[in-house]
Amino acid sequence: MYKYYAFLFLFIHSQIGFSQTVSKTDSIEINGIFRKFIFNEPPDFSKNKSLIFVLHGSGGNGNQMLARVPAIAKASVSEHFIAVFPFGFSAIIANLPDSTNFDCIALNKPVNIMITNGTLDKTNPYEGGEVILNSGNFGRVVSTDKTFQYWSTIAGYKGKASMELLPDNDPNDGKTIEKYSYTGNKKEVVLLKVIGGKHDYPNDVDIHLYSWEFFKHIMKK
Template identity: 40%
Template structure:
């Protein structure tokens, strides 16, 4: 290993350590009788109308649990005038758009739109975030929540990224889509048995049936159709930086002037997990930043 590589690795580790040991601020807002909580690292002092990125956990998780997974993105965001926030689902789940979900968030029809509107207002007031630069990235159930934000609140979210998540099938969809295109990036594994790449039932631990999802191709087609794309996307291979993980990644990009960018990262051999060849949260941040250019 050369000196430059060692130094780069040291600086990256030091940066991640700074995030992991930064003071975590936890707060909540009252939404229709429920205190909804969220977490974030102490922001830098030099923020100037920053962008705002929400990072959503998967079903059964929590916001603090996502902070380590997104540590590299959080560190990078601190140098790019961006504030990263980790909200908690209601009783560890989201009320996303899956009609058949047995989670209490869905059963009680928790108002997630009001929660995210309230958080945006909170960070506008305290840190003067730019309301035109709000983004969301989520994993698994958090990816479903990201889809819901794009489906129902497209005027509030500049772009979203959904990781290991497909749109609910039409028979399992209980949201009313606004029908407005937004930039979307999808990162899905072809061997995912929880969120089937080719569509089908989503079964969580304890035989928790969340209903059926569309295939990744149909999910991609929904967003490209809204954006008005025709023809084939630009295809490229992502460098295989970890040839031992059994995964390779293909990137499919739809991008034309005047239309929202739509991207699929197809993780060949990927399961219900993150690939090693890239950091999915850093990739999401880069995608979000491209939408501001």
């Protein structure tokens, strides 16, 4: 049996891109600011639907993200979930900030998480360091491996993660994907290490559908 979750997935009425469903634009007021978002309304809409937030990258918006992930739009109909594409205004999630760029109170609460990062990503550097975008400095982050280890430690795992080399479905793109996993009767922590990947999508898998499969697996536990 499925459990119902809200996932984070790295409308005045508007007919956009969802087969057999309608995408709408709406907004919600938060601290005096109206935050805009796009969402799909499936034909069998009910309260008991899983909710996925699909966040765009720096300089993007909800419309652009919707256009880039048609597979999620299609899956929202066949898999019966609601997809929301917010219009962001600042960074929310990436590698963990280091101690010089961190003023939040750590809850030390385990979560199910899948991290995807290219080893040649200069925007969100795999090895950690300063995040530079359009000549702007957004502070320092720790490495992806340390971020992965942080979450696995909080989840209670010890020892090495299991490693699987995903099929190289596009041998011409110069990228391969190593999947590192901590799984069991605890929160699951997964890293997709894209060898040769930059600040882009890997071609060997549809990362959006792969993320949905991760969510779906968690829902069944």
